[in-house]
Amino acid sequence: MNAFATDSTDSTSPRLRSSSAHAVAAAGRCPVCERTEFVAFRAVLFRCAHCGLVVNPDAWREGADEALEREFFDEGAYVPDESAWVRLFERLNAARTLAQLRAAGARTGRLLEVGIGSGALLVHLRDAGFDVEGCDLSESVARHARERHGLRVHVAPLERLDGAFDVIVMNHVVEHVSDPVGLLRAARERLAPGGVLHVAVPNVASWDASLPGWTSYQPYHLVYFTPGALALAARRAGLRPLRRRTNEPFSGWFLALARTALGCSPHDAVASAAAARAPSRASSPAGLGGHLYRAAMVTAGLASWPLRAAQARVGRGEEVVLIGARADVPVEGA
Numbered sequence: 299m300n301a302f303a304t305d306s307t308d309s310t311s312p313r314l315r316s317s318s319a320h321a322v323a324a325a326g327r328c329p330v331c332e333r334t335e336f337v338a339f340r341a342v343l344f345r346c347a348h349c350g351l352v353v354n355p356d357a358w359r360e361g362a363d364e365a366l367e368r369e370f371f372d373e374g375a376y377v378p379d380e381s382a383w384v385r386l387f388e389r390l391n392a393a394r395t396l397a398q399l400r401a402a403g404a405r406t407g408r409l410l411e412v413g414i415g416s417g418a419l420l421v422h423l424r425d426a427g428f429d430v431e432g433c434d435l436s437e438s439v440a441r442h443a444r445e446r447h448g449l450r451v452h453v454a455p456l457e458r459l460d461g462a463f464d465v466i467v468m469n470h471v472v473e474h475v476s477d478p479v480g481l482l483r484a485a486r487e488r489l490a491p492g493g494v495l496h497v498a499v500p501n502v503a504s505w506d507a508s509l510p511g512w513t514s515y516q517p518y519h520l521v522y523f524t525p526g527a528l529a530l531a532a533r534r535a536g537l538r539p540l541r542r543r544t545n546e547p548f549s550g551w552f553l554a555l556a557r558t559a560l561g562c563s564p565h566d567a568v569a570s571a572a573a574a575r576a577p578s579r580a581s582s583p584a585g586l587g588g589h590l591y592r593a594a595m596v597t598a599g600l601a602s603w604p605l606r607a608a609q610a611r612v613g614r615g616e617e618v619v620l621i622g623a624r625a626d627v628p629v630e631g632a
């Protein structure tokens with residue numbers, strides 16, 4: 299796919315080979331390619347010299363997944379932000395996911411979303427004709443989705459779910475786990491023959507990620523993918539990538555620049571102890587200021603549309619999307 303011809307994090311990239319001169323000792327194996335050679339990245343992060351995956355060393359700590367889940371996403375009553383702005387952003391994201399599913403030929407059938415948030419995506423996909431259900435680790439997130447939207451939601455990890463799904467959606471989930479290949483494999487095992495998996499993750503090879511205030515530098519992100527590393531993870535999980543692309547959402551540059559101006563950096567964002575203590579310097583303002591802030595964000599996003607589209611086309615948008623099918627099912631018509 300020519301959009302990724304310029305992906306310098308591909309394992310054959312001369313730039314990466316030369317950077318291995320600065321190899322550093324890391325505590326474990328790459329969670330995607332299982333090699334052990336790393337180069338220093340930003341803050342405490344390491345980049346795999348072979349597949350380009352960026353790893354938070356917390357990923358090698360026993361029990362890190364559960365500890366981070368408890369620290370940052372612990373139960374409390376889940377109260378989603380239902381402001382008009384947030385609903386607008388959720389609708390735009392949902393429309394993009396639907397368009398990408400349809401482009402991959404998925405139009406109806408049984409659909410599972412892993413990690414459901416406010417439930418907005420499931421509602422959008424239900425309205426588009428899918429038979430939807432969700433799974434989430436949080437009882438209060440599930441309760442909100444059931445009561446507010448009448449959605450069917452299992453409170454369980456994907457690995458404990460039975461069934462065969464025509465579509466599984468995992469948007470911004472895989473970067474939270476220390477074994478991304480295992481989670482993708484669990485999804486593949488629950489795909490019906492001919493089913494497709496839609497995965498979206500932050501793109502550490504995006505131009506936005508070169509700014510210290512990039513919104514995805516977070517203590518609870520254990521791995522950071524490039525498009526090439528995500529495709530490799532999918533293949534190792536028994537999936538055949540059908541389509542991959544990057545998106546540059548209209549808030550990407552606005553938030554990364556604003557947070558950089560406010561002094562946010564990966565150094566205090568990524569180390570969980572520091573982040574937990576630090577006051578949130580970049581939360582969205584409220585009241586009239588909040589409306590002006592979001593209006594400025596939308597205006598900047600609309601005005602920069604041609605640039606954002608070009609950025610996404612060359613594989614440097616801040617979100618990577620991959621659609622994959624079971625590698626053990628022959629391609630139709632082949």
Ligand SMILES: [Zn+2]
Pocket residue numbers: 328329330331332333346347348349350351
């Ligand atoms: Zn690797």
